[in-house]
Amino acid sequence: MKISTLILRSMRKNIKHYYLYFFALIFSAALYFSFVTLQHNDAIDQLTQSSIKAGAGFKVGAVMLVIIVFFFVFYANQLFLKRRSKEIGLYQIVGMPKSTISYILALENLLLWVAALVAGILIGFLFSRFFALIFLKIIHVDGLVMLDFSFIALVQTLIVFAGLFIIVLIQTTWVVNRSTLLQLFHTTSNSEQKMKKMNPIQLILGAVGLAAIVYGYYLSTTIFNINESANENTLFIKMGVVLASVIIGTYFVFRFSIALIMNAIRSSKNGHLSLKDVLAVSPIMHRMKSNALSLSIITVLTALALTVLSLSSITYYSIGAQIEQYTPYDMSVANDEDSAFEKSLQAKEINYKTDHYELLNVPIDFTPVMKNEEAKQASKGNQYSDTIVLKESDVKKKLPSISLNKNEAYILGYNSIFQKIMPLEIGNQMKLRVNNSIKHLKLIGVEAKNSVPSEITYGGKKTIVLSDQLFNQIKTNKQILKQTGWRTYTGYTITNSEQMDKAISIYKKSTKGGIFTSHSKGDFAPEEQFSIKSETYKHSLENIGLLIFVTGFLGLAFLLATGSILYFKQMTEAEEERESFKTLRKIGFTTDEIMKGIRRKQLFSFGIPLVVGVCHSYFAVKSGWMLFGTELVIPLVVTIGIYIVLYSIFAILSTKYYRKIVNDSLPQ
Amino acid sequence: MEILKGRKIKKIYGKKQSAQEVLKGIDLDVEAGEYVGIMGPSGSGKTTLLNVLCSIDNPTQGTIEINGQMLQKMKSKQLASFRRTEMGFIFQDYNLLDTLTVKENILLPLAVGKTNEKEAENRCQELAKQLGIVDLLKKYPNELSGGQKQRTAAARALIIKPSIVFADEPTGALDSKAASSLLENLASLNKTNGATIMMVTHDPVAASYCSRVLFLKDGQIYTQLYKGDKKRTQFFQDIMHTQGVLGGDGYED
Numbered sequence: 001m002k003i004s005t006l007i008l009r010s011m012r013k014n015i016k017h018y019y020l021y022f023f024a025l026i027f028s029a030a031l032y033f034s035f036v037t038l039q040h041n042d043a044i045d046q047l048t049q050s051s052i053k054a055g056a057g058f059k060v061g062a063v064m065l066v067i068i069v070f071f072f073v074f075y076a077n078q079l080f081l082k083r084r085s086k087e088i089g090l091y092q093i094v095g096m097p098k099s100t101i102s103y104i105l106a107l108e109n110l111l112l113w114v115a116a117l118v119a120g121i122l123i124g125f126l127f128s129r130f131f132a133l134i135f136l137k138i139i140h141v142d143g144l145v146m147l148d149f150s151f152i153a154l155v156q157t158l159i160v161f162a163g164l165f166i167i168v169l170i171q172t173t174w175v176v177n178r179s180t181l182l183q184l185f186h187t188t189s190n191s192e193q194k195m196k197k198m199n200p201i202q203l204i205l206g207a208v209g210l211a212a213i214v215y216g217y218y219l220s221t222t223i224f225n226i227n228e229s230a231n232e233n234t235l236f237i238k239m240g241v242v243l244a245s246v247i248i249g250t251y252f253v254f255r256f257s258i259a260l261i262m263n264a265i266r267s268s269k270n271g272h273l274s275l276k277d278v279l280a281v282s283p284i285m286h287r288m289k290s291n292a293l294s295l296s297i298i299t300v301l302t303a304l305a306l307t308v309l310s311l312s313s314i315t316y317y318s319i320g321a322q323i324e325q326y327t328p329y330d331m332s333v334a335n336d337e338d339s340a341f342e343k344s345l346q347a348k349e350i351n352y353k354t355d356h357y358e359l360l361n362v363p364i365d366f367t368p369v370m371k372n373e374e375a376k377q378a379s380k381g382n383q384y385s386d387t388i389v390l391k392e393s394d395v396k397k398k399l400p401s402i403s404l405n406k407n408e409a410y411i412l413g414y415n416s417i418f419q420k421i422m423p424l425e426i427g428n429q430m431k432l433r434v435n436n437s438i439k440h441l442k443l444i445g446v447e448a449k450n451s452v453p454s455e456i457t458y459g460g461k462k463t464i465v466l467s468d469q470l471f472n473q474i475k476t477n478k479q480i481l482k483q484t485g486w487r488t489y490t491g492y493t494i495t496n497s498e499q500m501d502k503a504i505s506i507y508k509k510s511t512k513g514g515i516f517t518s519h520s521k522g523d524f525a526p527e528e529q530f531s532i533k534s535e536t537y538k539h540s541l542e543n544i545g546l547l548i549f550v551t552g553f554l555g556l557a558f559l560l561a562t563g564s565i566l567y568f569k570q571m572t573e574a575e576e577e578r579e580s581f582k583t584l585r586k587i588g589f590t591t592d593e594i595m596k597g598i599r600r601k602q603l604f605s606f607g608i609p610l611v612v613g614v615c616h617s618y619f620a621v622k623s624g625w626m627l628f629g630t631e632l633v634i635p636l637v638v639t640i641g642i643y644i645v646l647y648s649i650f651a652i653l654s655t656k657y658y659r660k661i662v663n664d665s666l667p668q
Numbered sequence: 669m670e671i672l673k674g675r676k677i678k679k680i681y682g683k684k685q686s687a688q689e690v691l692k693g694i695d696l697d698v699e700a701g702e703y704v705g706i707m708g709p710s711g712s713g714k715t716t717l718l719n720v721l722c723s724i725d726n727p728t729q730g731t732i733e734i735n736g737q738m739l740q741k742m743k744s745k746q747l748a749s750f751r752r753t754e755m756g757f758i759f760q761d762y763n764l765l766d767t768l769t770v771k772e773n774i775l776l777p778l779a780v781g782k783t784n785e786k787e788a789e790n791r792c793q794e795l796a797k798q799l800g801i802v803d804l805l806k807k808y809p810n811e812l813s814g815g816q817k818q819r820t821a822a823a824r825a826l827i828i829k830p831s832i833v834f835a836d837e838p839t840g841a842l843d844s845k846a847a848s849s850l851l852e853n854l855a856s857l858n859k860t861n862g863a864t865i866m867m868v869t870h871d872p873v874a875a876s877y878c879s880r881v882l883f884l885k886d887g888q889i890y891t892q893l894y895k896g897d898k899k900r901t902q903f904f905q906d907i908m909h910t911q912g913v914l915g916g917d918g919y920e921d
Contacts, residue, residue: 271771271805272788275779282767583763586724587777587824588752590745667725 029120209252279597318629329491756825815846
């Protein structure tokens with residue numbers, strides 16, 4: 001018999017083993033190809049060309065995708081080789097040299113890969129259309145993207161998969177060369193070590209694992225707290241410690257803690273196990289040692305995917321609120337340079353509303369209202385910072401709930417980042433300096449919104465509202481007036497949104513694109529360009545939409561990869577336990593009774609990595625979400641919810657597979 | 669009292685054209701406390717008969733009654749619970765669960781439903797003592813020898829006090845010493861506990877421990893031998909003789 005016949009026959013015989021691996025390959029190729037097709041699509045390229053970030057996002061996404069695909073294919077091949085170890089052993093027994101076996105496996109792999117790539121690229125091409133639609137939906141663009149078959153994408157996919165193929169060949173050759181006959185025949189039946197009594201060291205390590213995770217969680221909540229040595233280095237060190245302790249803790253939990261708990265449950269039964277224990281607890285304990293590493297990896301990947309997805313959905317969800325905070329009005333006019341603009345608006349019969357503000361630039365000392373010592377320390381030596389001050393009656397038009405007595409003040413623009421790094425004590429006295437006299441101001445409230453744009457507040461700093469009486473008193477001071485760059489601000493709201501485009505073009509024409517000159521003669525350039533709300537919104541939507549699309553795509557890839565690996569694992573375990581199911585059926589347990597135990601095992605196998613992963617990502621998101629957006633709960637719950645639903649599909653598939661195996665184990 | 673009553677049992681495998689009649693209408697009765705052996709050359713239908721009798725396989729025709737209950741009238745769920753409460757099983761390849769200790773394996777049939785834990789514990793200890801595996805209770809199957817595994821399987825079969833124990837080639841994978849020790853155990857369980865045992869074997873030594881041996885040939889009962897008051901060695905000679913008449917050479921498999 002020629003080797004080619006042998007290969008074809010063995011492939012036909014082993015189709016059951018292959019289809020899993022084959023599926024993994026097709027899926028990887030499809031995912032990668034559709035992503036790269038999108039990356040090289042002209043229409044999307046034009047959409048995203050405007051920003052360098054967009055192109056970079058796609059590039060980083062493609063690299064991440066290669067890593068995921070590599071991990072996935074590598075794992076699938078490993079499982080595949082394990083399943084076929086008997087066959088490899090048989091070839092060796094009949095005297096085939098290892099080099100020939102590797103050669104056969106390589107040829108088989110080549111056939112599989114070529115077929116999978118062709119199928120994957122076709123499927124990927126169809127999918128890319130679907131993904132493009134989703135992408136446009138996210139960035140609120142209506143329109144059809146025509147997708148041509150991209151040859152660059154094809155070549156890129158082929159190169160990447162050729163590289164992966166070489167790695168898989170090396171892996172295969174290595175496994176074949178390293179293996180001894182004895183091992184090969186025992187990998188499926190006896191790969192697991194027998195259960196040993198728990199010794200004290202394992203007990204301690206189990207406890208250490210839990211402690212490490214709790215410590216990591218605790219540390220993560222303090223990561224953005226300011227302290228005297230706060231700088232980027234300590235931040236990164238802290239992040240590193242959190243990551244390390246959580247990851248190591250996760251492994252220890254899987255390796256020791258869970259076995260510890262299960263061991264306690266099992267010993268307490270003194271041999272009188274229920275069928276659920278027989279089918280769930282004991283097989284899990286049996287495999288814990290070899291499964292610990294892969295379960296930890298899956299957990300960490302799940303946590304990573306969930307964190308990235310949650311953060312990007314928080315960003316996306318918060319676009320509106322963020323823009324509202326930094327650009328509260330449709331259009332802006334500063335220092336009353338607005339005569340031409342308003343006249344043109346009236347001439348074109350565009351309906352609008354204006355809010356007019358008087359502004360002052362006053363040095364204020366915030367340290368007395370700061371809650372934590374670290375923040376006070378940080379501003380030591382430079383307590384007084386120039387702050388934009390507004391008048392109560394002006395602000396009331398935008399924020400009607402504010403009401404002040406003479407020596408009271410309100411802080412605006414106190415957003416989620418400030419809340420985190422600089423908690424304030426409401427009711428304390430701030431200090432306001434006019435010339436050399438100091439006035440005390442009682443802080444009576446804070447507000448995340450602001451009523452003047454970030455161009456006025458030097459990039460989104462806090463703003464203070466004073467009572468009209470006090471404001472007018474300070475205004476008379478020449479020194480203060482002199483150091484005030486922006487003396488007035490007018491915010492325009494176009495009441496009829498259909499006239500928005502017209503209004504914008506008028507605005508640009510009459511204000512040279514929104515440029516105004518400040519009175520200040522300090523370090524800042526006197527000219528400042530004010531942003532237009534709807535344009536900023538569109539721009540952010542495109543940027544952040546791209547971000548959420550790329551992370552969403554990667555999240556999906558993570559989800560599919562981890563879900564499939566768990567599913568493959570369960571399939572393999574189901575095959576291994578087939579004999580046990582047969583025995584149980586013979587001695588008189590029904591399929592339904594057995595399935596109860598199986599379901600519990602699935603709940604554990606899929607549930608524990610998910611629950612631990614969700615916990616990890618919750619703490620990760622909680623520690624830094626305020627840098628990404630203004631809303632935590634809704635995007636977090638929605639993201640995790642969707643993830644759980646998609647993830648459970650794999651658990652359901654796996655349970656179905658088990659039912660089939662249990663059912664088929666006896667003829668009736 | 670009759671524990672098992674089989675009437676006109678037929679088993680046909682395959683579809684019409686390639687149909688193969690493995691059991692051709694077997695009538696069979698087993699009394700309480702009997703130790704029945706089933707012998708016959710390969711392909712005579714021994715294991716098929718046993719599987720049909722113990723409801724693991726369905727007969728194409730015919731009826732089986734165990735303890736007065738007609739198996740053919742039961743649904744598969746009822747059958748399963750009937751197997752769990754009324755029958756014990758010993759298989760050639762032990763069929764122990766690798767993930768369970770010896771004790772957990774023995775107690776496995778009690779894993780569903782309410783059983784008095786204390787009673788089960790006593791019974792487990794008693795059986796372990798009878799079978800000489802008390803010291804092994806905490807071990808896992810992969811730490812045991814074949815003989816020890818099979819004695820564990822025997823204890824598992826008897827933990828529920830079954831009406832009848834079905835053993836399919838229980839000594840098939842054992843060396844002669846382990847085999848004879850297991851057979852002694854089974855015989856003594858049969859005698860002291862009054863367990864009814866039905867055993868398929870191709871080994872005349874194993875069969876000689878039985879109180880009655882059925883010989884199958886081509887799906888029919890060819891003849892049967894009673895031990896009566898004979899010595900075991902004498903009974904062994906009779907079995908060898910019948911086997912010689914039946915299949916030409918005595919040791920075929």
